[in-house]
Amino acid sequence: MKHKNNTFVLIFFIIIAFIVAGFKLDFIEKGGAEKDSEAVIQKDEIKKNSNEEEKVEKKKTVKGKSLDDKNLSRDNMVNFNFEPLSEEVINKINGVSWKQGAPVELKDLSYVKVLHWGFDGKEHIGELIVHKKVAKEVAQIFRELYEAKFPIEKIKLIDEYNANDDLSMEDNNTSAFCYREVAGKKGTLSKHSYGIAIDINPIQNPYIKGEKISPAAGKEYKNRKNVKKGMIVKGDICYKVFKERGWIWGGEWKTLKDYQHFQKQIDLKKE
Known part of the structure; x- marks a missing residue:
């Protein structure tokens, strides 16, 4: 009878161990997915900022005027043509x-x-x-x-x-x-x-x-x-x-x- 009780106790602890392990694995996977998502967002932000900087760097000109922020125009760009x-x-x-x-x-x-x-x-x-x-x-x-x-x-x-x-x-x-x-x-x-x-x-x-x-x-x-x-x-x-x-x-x-x-x-x- 004592031997039988010990067997039940052992099975009980094995089940608890599996439950705990499953919970940790699920937590790790969710954490990794969140990090991957953050990385994608950061990458998109960097790309967006880079594109905006590239647009600002292009020379935009308006005929007969000096080039300042007040008269930038996409429609009138000069390339020594x-x-x-x-x-x-x-x-x-x-x-x-x-x-x-x-x-x-x-x-x-x-x-x-x-x-x-x-x-x-x-x-x-x-x-x-x-x-x-x-x-x-x-x-x-x-x-x-x-x-x-x-x-x-x-x-x-x-x-x-x-x-x-x-x-x-x-x-x-x-x-x-x-x-x-x-x-x-x-x-x-x-x-x-x-x-x-x-x-x-x-x-x-x-x-x-x-x-x-x-x-x-x-x-x-x-x-x-x-x-x-x-x-x-x-x-x-x-x-x-x-x-x-x-x-x-x-x-x-x-x-x-x-x-x-x-x-x-x-x-x-x-x-």
Whole structure:
């Protein structure tokens, strides 16, 4: 009888042990599932934050305005692109910077949109019209100037000044194509008439011939050894990006100095 009672006691403890073990196993599995769930949630949060940061880092720009939080736009992003003149651009320049008798046809010109750092330390959108044969490298040049943070006060089509080069220079505007004669040389077309010349920061980089300085505000920058913001000097980034692509700099001319001026020697007739 005693032996039989001991057997019942042993069976009772075995049953209790199985119940306790089952409870612990269920608790561990639930705990693991909760941790896995937390890990998934954390992973999703990290991915979400990463995507939001990536969106903020993309450059969003609005035509003609500086880039700040007030005018960010997905619909107007700039990537230093160039393209044939649109109908809108043609309507804007026809009869202004381009006229009948110009040495290039409208179909030979390209519209280039760029980003640049202004004198205010902010990013701005600029636009240029150049000959289609130099459009790609002009876009590349201004990309490199942008990446180097070379300051350019403004880059507008000269049509904003009714194609008046003096007004454009006085406003320190960087520009390219304009059907016009060389200053002081009646009957001689400027390289700007072909879309193969660009003037950069005219006030900081004036035209100097004898006592003549143009624009007049450029007198402050006559001393080229006293380098100030926006000036172009031999060996700097602006000089290099043009020269390494075969452009000629007016700052190296002998009889006069045109520090703002770069032009490309190219056979426009050759396809």
